[in-house]
Amino acid sequence: MHTLDYITAGKDLLGSGKALIMVHGRGGSAEDILSLADALPVEDFALFAPKAAAHSWYPYSFMAPIQQNEPWLTGALHVLKQLVTDINVQGVTNENIYFVGFSQGACLTLEFVARNATRYGGVAAFTGGLIGDRLYPHHYTGDFGGTPIFIGTSDPDPHVPVSRVHDSTALLEKMNAAVTERIYPGMGHTITNSEITDAAQAVFAPAALKK
Template structure:
């Protein structure tokens, strides 16, 4: 099970009015994902990066039946819930909380926000989709109320089928997220400069 370990950096809470929750991928770390902030216009943000036990949020593919990834999956979702509660406790409003995840972290991020849909600042998923051997619609509730969401992926990707990305975008759009989906031919399992440029324009632009 995961213990709550959150690295906090960026602008001091109490001063920051916006926060970015950054979720690392399988084999990655909170420190790794925080490095991405150097490429984003988030100088005014408080940054929160939870750390997975053994650097993995859940043991098997995100396309495995969810019960086979338990209790790790529920524990990982609970860590994100705790992270959001920590952000809110600093006085930052939910509509000013942003999320960013890569790979396994993108899947976890999408799963969390779709189970807890509300008006967020924005959501960035670099290569990810909703979790499960199929889409479990009954798990998802709420209204994104126009939250901007970016999902980028390679076609093909060794871990994330493009069909799941399409299905995920459809679910989020149906819950009133403003989804931008970008499929890159043979990009590989990485984050491209084009994706960075797009999220800076669509998600982190000065409001």
């Protein structure tokens, strides 16, 4: 099972006042996802990258019946909850907490923020959607208060159907998120420079305006 274990980089949290939680994908690592920060405009952020046990947040597809991915999914969501709480305790409000995830990490990130919707700084989900064999609206509570959320994916993608991305976008918008959805024909299961540019504009440009 997962425990709260993470690595950090970037600015000191107390000095920056802004946190970016970066969630790696299946088979990836905290170090891998932290390297993505080099391509994003987050030089003045404190960076946090939690580690999944055995490099996987849950064992089966994100579109498997939810119970098949338990208790790992609940444990993974709890890790993110603990990390957000730890950041809050250090004086940083949710409005100054941002999230980035790739693949399985993008799915987990979207699932976490939707189950704990409030005004976050922003969310960038590189190839992901809400988790389950179908969407379960009763799992999701709160109001995003206009939180900018970017969701990008390839068409096609071997793991994430575009239809699930569309459905996730619609649900998040109903919860008052400002969603930017981008579908990239033939991109493959990866992150491209174009996608990074789009995500930076959608999620982190508003942060720059707060300086």
